[in-house]
Amino acid sequence: MRLTLLPLLAVALHSVPVCAADDLATALKQPILTLEQSAKQAAEFVVKRIPKLEQADSAEAWQRDAEALRQKVLEEVVFKGVPAKWRGGQPRVEWLDVIETERGYKIKKLRYEALPGLWIPALLYEPDQLHGKMPAVLNVNGHDSNGKSADYKQLRCINLAKRGILALNTEWLRMGELQGSAYSHDDLATLDLCGVSGLSVFYLAMSRGLDVLTTHPHTDLDRVAMTGLSGGGWQTIILSSLDKRIKVSIPVAGYSSLTQRVLHHDSIGDLEQNPTDLVQSADYVHLTALLTPRPALLIYNRTDNCCFKSPTVRPNTYEPVVPFYQQAGAAEAFEYYENTDPGTHNYELDNRQQLYRFLTKHWSLENSDAAEIPSNDEIMAAEELTVGVPANNTNFRILAEEVAQRLPRELPGTANERRQLLKQILRWDDRTIAGEPQGEPTTVGDLTVSRVLIRDEDWSLPAVMVAPENFTASVMFIADSGFANHADEIAKLAGEGKRVVSFDPVLMGAAQPPGSLYQHAQLIATVGARPLGIQASQILAAVRLANQHFETQGLNVLARGPRSSLAALCADALDTDNQIAAVETAELPETLKAYLREGRKYNRTPETYCFGLLEYFDLPQLRAMGQAEK
Template sequence: MRLTLLVLLAVALESVHVCAADDLATALKQPILTSEQSAKQAADFVVKRIPKLQQADSAEAWQRDAEALRLKVLEEVVFKGVPAKWREGQPRVEWLDVIETGHGYKIKKLRYEALPGLWIPALLYEPDKLDGKVPAVLNVNGHDSNGKSADYKQLRCINLAKRGILALNTEWLRMGELRGSAYSHDDLATLDLCGVSGLSVFYLAMSRGLDVLTSQPHADLDRVAMTGLSGGGWQTIILSSLDTRIKVSIPVAGYSSLTQRVIHHDSIGDLEQNPTDLVKYADYVHLTALLTPRPALLIYNRTDNCCFKSPTVRPNTYEPVVPFYQQAGAADAFEYYENTDPGTHNYELDNRQQLYRFLTKHWSLENGDAAEIASNDEIMTAEELTVGVPANNTNFRVLAEEVAQRLPRELTGTADERRQLLKQILRWEDRNISAEPQGEPTTVGELTVSRVLVRDDDWSLPAVMVAPENFTESVMFIADSGFANHADEIAKLAGEGKRVVSFDPVLMGAAQPPGSLYQHAQLIATVGARPLGIQASQILAAVRLANQHFETQSLQVLARGPRSSLAALCADALDAENQIAAVEAAELPETLKAYLREGRKYNRTPETYCFGLLEYFDLPQLRAMGQAEK
């Protein structure tokens, strides 16, 4: 009988706790920061950091500025931290089978080494009759699983060859013969974490292809062009703007100014298209201006069903660059074309004929007719065009793990010098925050719930304080999914006599704007900030404010989830004033090197892949820094 009463009492108490937790969950989910406010502040943060394109006093002055900007982007973005052996010398090339088509051109199969161990399959479409120097076109492709065998790409290369042009058709990472998760574009983040630009892999895959094309004995180096659709359009603007060996550029539906993409999220793109720090130095409109005075045709589609709808791009990507070409006396060399047939995301007949027309306009071609030469019967299967790659062809994660073998680097110097280095990596900004009460406190059972909006110069963040009647200590609680989803644990902590202060750092909980988490993180990083650094500085500032308000010396931080846990460890490592008593982290591996391995996804924890963090600081080092002063 006594046992039965105890069981009933336990069930009753648990029911009371569940009811209290349910009531608290309702209270915590009352909106403090709306999704519209969250979206606006994220957009504002990015937009105000986008550099403005400014025209130089003269065409000659712009060329000097342009060369300096190219060098800055190459050294500080594309090749930052890249081993010298990746960049040195000419690429190794293996020439394989030749397909004699019998239609006035042949197809030479080849593969070239973009960097040590990474081979790129390619096809060289070569006219049967070659006399002297002829034009050459580098053909790249975008997010098409067919890769280099895509029908529209084959037709383009065939037509170029029939016009007496050398056409190199290269494979792109994750497409065609390089399909598979090993080449996932987001995996470039594994190299970023190690302090080696993951963008460099994409760039070298392009530039080494250009090396191969321009080394052909019949290639006219004064008539070299580049073109591609979607991700191929992105490749085209990146390489064309930074490598002046490209004399004519025809990107198709591949990019836009970042201002356009902040508004139109379907145009944000993948990580390589928003690489760390690129827009700190140059927005895509700057890259477009770097083409001046070389001929360039920007092609976009009016009703594009993927991205970069033409009407949304022209005002911010093309029109600002027109004065640069006018100043250079080359206004006729810069064109914009809006495709309406079919008007969707395409490089079909109308767009291809714009390519032929533009090349004919600027080069002397054997066939000056812009109409496409019928060649549909010459399209081959992917199997017929297979080149083959080595079984041990390297990939992002393998490259990152090779780099990580010597990481983190040994650090000498004082504790303050180590903190300064970590601040540089995190792009740390000390934050002064204020708290604005949102209405009167409410009562939930025996708990008092106060709702607060925390503000700094850039962000407004939702916060709550949950206090039992007779609390004995205070703690800070943060979580990846936001405090509103952790009512059970907050109620439990309050039941233990703890006053719980909780807020959502940027990109967490209610402070995560609508849309993809990883895309918001990309936008923040590409303009020169670091999401992890922002989160860590917000945590330390919130703890400092709480200590001032409560007149306490330090506060324990409880973090739930790998993202908030890493941010809390970084905040603790940079807490020279002992504002944080201790950090209780959850769901973190023993080492950041775990994020280099299969199964870890950039899009789930984008802040973790902070550029260069692992180069000097692994989790044991961060923990040791936080504990050193305690």
């Protein structure tokens, strides 16, 4: 590793260090890295890693490229590490009660098994008159606690059935009948930690619903569509782009190119919408291009009060794909609609009528009128539409704990092989660090405080050195909440005669950009990097630099908090030349398996859910690797 000498200068004062912790806290909180700088570098890190959408030389060439990309996303993202038994065969389906509406359609209650032990409730809106092959629509929903019983979703399914269309209305995880923390979307991270794609649970919940719909004896396989609002729009683009059984796609206010979401944080979404490594392979604009030449109508709302405001989406998500449809001779099949009535986050009348219009345009329907058939008096209460799920219906944490029973796997035989495996999991990059002094050192009591902005290839980070006179040792101090919030402990260490060097790794303390910690972690991981790997590499680089500057043989690292503690252990495990003398951690459990249990939240410690870490490395293995190098 190449290092640039960091100009931290210790100024000798007199004998015993004395300072007021409050005064030191004031000194440590002097800004070194501004919020604007932090936000800018976080955005740049992500944006420069988003792949560009490139048009092929011909429509035929694009179809070949599209199929290769489709398989890459499925195997390297959606189904990475997924047990074969989750994917194989047709789903089990239980058909239950039937509601005879006497309005030209019936509602059949059913539940299907998305993967072993996970049952999804659903409703099939079936026309009373079944004849030959009929069109079918998979209706999914987003973040609406009413789930499948939402009024606007019922009206849509009723209208489709009255138009001679089979309409399957599926429940979504944590909505409707599947409400509750057991189905929290971010809990997919528990599977990620075990090396099993948590995204697969969402995908299978959709694709198994499609299995049910396409195996109906009256379904016309050439006329199968999918639609949904918000998270339902996200489901629509994911499944439609990767499963060509969907012939017509109508996502509503559900997704955008990652470039849009980097600029508009209200559009970032949950973890399933930014899954690990997805955008390393394909941004959402690529997924949109995968629809070519199948008919697709993208609906967005001008003044959306949730996410994906139409004017911010069209230039980066729709317009780049228009040439693909033109090249395929299907320009009329690709449409964009901006809703202004009401213009907020909705799948209300205007947007529903756009759905009917678009289906009528591309299919031969019994009712070709795009106007909605009045059906408000047919809306039912959620209780009437309840299907029921088994009491022992599985969830993310149960699935993760089942996988974790066999983890961690046996490690490779040699120390170098183990290090290389850990580097692969962390997406490790050796980092070069340089520093810029921020003004002259200042005195606080009998201590000298030096402030420095350190830089690696991607990040600028705040750093300080707190030095007493006649110090007898040096230590590195890092903390989840940042060094500025630990003045008491830093003062105590200085009072013990220790020179304290401290910095905030990325996403910690003053190096955390404005906004949600977990969303920044998601964005970093979806473009192929690992926040934990970046932090660990920064810690090792900073320790190496300090040793070089101080002419010391090894530095003790004191970490405060589970995030910094895990990063320090990873740095120590990959320290091949004893730059780190020892690591002292705090607030770490005995095992990473603790993060699979109820009460642990992804959004509090997103780095600890690094994809595949527990598959080979639990905390005892990491500690043993670090100690073995000493």
